Amino acid sequence: GWDNGTAAMRQWLTARLGSNASMIRISDGSGMSRNNRVSARLFVQLLRTMYLDTKLRPTFVNSLAIGGVDGTLRKRFRPALAGSVHGKSGYINGVCTLSGYLIYRNADTTIAAAEDVASSADDHRVIAFSFLFNNIQPPVYVRKVRSVHEGLLRMIDRHTAPKPARLGG
Numbered sequence: 001g002w003d004n005g006t007a008a009m010r011q012w013l014t015a016r017l018g019s020n021a022s023m024i025r026i027s028d029g030s031g032m033s034r035n036n037r038v039s040a041r042l043f044v045q046l047l048r049t050m051y052l053d054t055k056l057r058p059t060f061v062n063s064l065a066i067g068g069v070d071g072t073l074r075k076r077f078r079p080a081l082a083g084s085v086h087g088k089s090g091y092i093n094g095v096c097t098l099s100g101y102l103i104y105r106n107a108d109t110t111i112a113a114a115e116d117v118a119s120s121a122d123d124h125r126v127i128a129f130s131f132l133f134n135n136i137q138p139p140v141y142v143r144k145v146r147s148v149h150e151g152l153l154r155m156i157d158r159h160t161a162p163k164p165a166r167l168g169g
Helices: 002-023 040-052 057-062 142-160
Strands: 085-092 095-104 116-119 124-133
Touching: 002 040, 040 057, 040 095, 040 124, 085 142, 095 142, 124 142
Parallel strands: none
Antiparallel strands: 085 095, 095 124, 116 124
C-alpha cells in the first residue's frame, strides 16, 4: 500500500540526498498528494545526483520529455531551446512545476555554480533547474506560469550558453 511506497521512497531519497531527505514530506507513495512537500533546491540536488550517477543517468535523462521534440514539452521551448531542455512538467489544481536539465552538448567549459551539473567525460555543460509555482489562481493562469518557466530558461540560457570560440585571439 501507500505506507510501503512512502517508506521505499524515503529510503531511496535518503540514499541519494543523505540527511537533506529529512526535509521532504511524503504523504503517500504516489507523488500526487497535496500534502507532499519538497523544495526546488532539493529537486536540483536530486537532479544533480541522478546526472552524476553514470549508471542511472542515461535511463533517467532519456525518460524526460525534450522541449520542442517530444512528450509533454513537445510544443514548448521552440525554436531557441528545442532539444536542450530535458524535463518533467507537473500540474495539479493551483500548482504548476517544471524541473529538469538545460543541456549544452560539446561545451568547452563547465560553470562551477552549485546548480550546475558538469560531466567533463561527456563534454557537456548541464544546468539542473526546478521551478515550483504554488497557489496559482486567477488572474494568473497555468498558461502564464508556463510562459514564465520558458522565460526563465531563456534568461538562464542567455547568461550560461557556451560562447563560440573567437578566431584570431
